[in-house]
Amino acid sequence: MLRELYTARLERKQCLSEAAQCFHLEFVVEGEEEFSFTPGQFISVVSNDARGKPDTRAYSIASAPRDNRFDLCLNRVESGYFSNLLCDLAAGAAIQIEGPLGFFTLREPLTDSILVATGTGVAPLRGFLQRLFPIGGPDRSGGKEIWLVYGTRNESEIYYREEFETIAAHYANFHYVTTLSRAPESWPGLRGYVQDHVAQIVGDRAARLGQPLPAPRPDPAIPPAQLRFDIYAYICGLSEMIGAVRERLAGFGWHRKQIVTERYD
Numbered sequence: 001m002l003r004e005l006y007t008a009r010l011e012r013k014q015c016l017s018e019a020a021q022c023f024h025l026e027f028v029v030e031g032e033e034e035f036s037f038t039p040g041q042f043i044s045v046v047s048n049d050a051r052g053k054p055d056t057r058a059y060s061i062a063s064a065p066r067d068n069r070f071d072l073c074l075n076r077v078e079s080g081y082f083s084n085l086l087c088d089l090a091a092g093a094a095i096q097i098e099g100p101l102g103f104f105t106l107r108e109p110l111t112d113s114i115l116v117a118t119g120t121g122v123a124p125l126r127g128f129l130q131r132l133f134p135i136g137g138p139d140r141s142g143g144k145e146i147w148l149v150y151g152t153r154n155e156s157e158i159y160y161r162e163e164f165e166t167i168a169a170h171y172a173n174f175h176y177v178t179t180l181s182r183a184p185e186s187w188p189g190l191r192g193y194v195q196d197h198v199a200q201i202v203g204d205r206a207a208r209l210g211q212p213l214p215a216p217r218p219d220p221a222i223p224p225a226q227l228r229f230d231i232y233a234y235i236c237g238l239s240e241m242i243g244a245v246r247e248r249l250a251g252f253g254w255h256r257k258q259i260v261t262e263r264y265d
């Protein structure tokens with residue numbers, strides 16, 4: 001099926017981490033007043049690869065919809081073609097994109113939610129958070145408890161830290177949990193892997209609400225598509241981390257439909 005191609009021009013570029021070679025890119029879609037999408041979706045960048053053959057790569061949109069603009073957050077991948085092409089793009093340069101695409105979006109009605117990411121996996125979660133908790137805009141979280149559990153090796157790779165700390169300062173129901181796997185002794189925050197902190201959150205919440213853990217299996221008479229839960233997890237990043245978090249949640253009796261994932265590799 002032929003999809004519509006858009007031209008997106010890079011308006012602003014910011015290095016989020018020199019060490020990790022991670023960049024925040026802001027694009028304007030030319031000839032469109034609006035570029036509509038659901039937070040969490042991705043676009044597909046279309047270009048000729050290093051050998052001149054047409055190819056595409058997916059990139060999560062790292063923002064909520066705002067007129068004809070969207071943001072990306074990506075890091076260089078060693079020997080990769082598209083990631084380096086985008087990281088080297090200069091302001092004013094244009095790329096071809098298709099989209100929006102994908103189903104990594106907040107399930108409705110909104111429930112308590114644990115958002116989990118490592119590295120650039122934070123991109124679509126930033127879109128969720130801009131939508132739910134716009135600074136200076138209407139609170140769309142409906143009072144649900146929302147956790148962002150973000151893991152990385154070093155402090156220099158905590159992307160969008162100020163933005164998320166600002167949200168946490170404004171909204172008592174947003175919990176920003178950052179954990180470092182290679183923290184120096186001076187790091188005052190959490191350590192270790194995201195799955196351990198997700199497990200802690202799930203355990204504490206169940207105890208607070210007086211819910212059994214592991215959770216009882218849903219009624220088998222209800223078709224999976226019709227199942228509704230009071231909490232979901234949204235996990236984005238590389239498959240090893242996603243597998244580790246999924247395994248912990250499955251151990252708590254979570255149903256596969258409660259665990260929404262976006263894999264980058």
Ligand SMILES: Cc1cc2nc3c(=O)[nH]c(=O)nc-3n(C[C@H](O)[C@H](O)[C@H](O)COP(=O)(O)OP(=O)(O)OC[C@H]3O[C@@H](n4cnc5c(N)ncnc54)[C@H](O)[C@@H]3O)c2cc1C
Pocket residue numbers: 042057058059060061073074075077079080081082083084102119120121123124262263264265
């Ligand atoms: C739905 C979807 C959304 C994505 N969104 C993003 C995004 O928002 N930001 C982003 O940086 N990447 C994202 N990716 C990954 C992206 O599509 C490319 O795979 C990545 O940029 C590498 O492309 P490349 O052409 O440079 O290298 P390739 O030659 O295609 O890949 C080289 C290797 O790097 C691995 N890889 C892919 N992504 C990463 C990564 N982030 N870090 C380390 N290794 C990786 C691949 O598995 C592959 O083995 C997404 C992938 C998918 C499927």
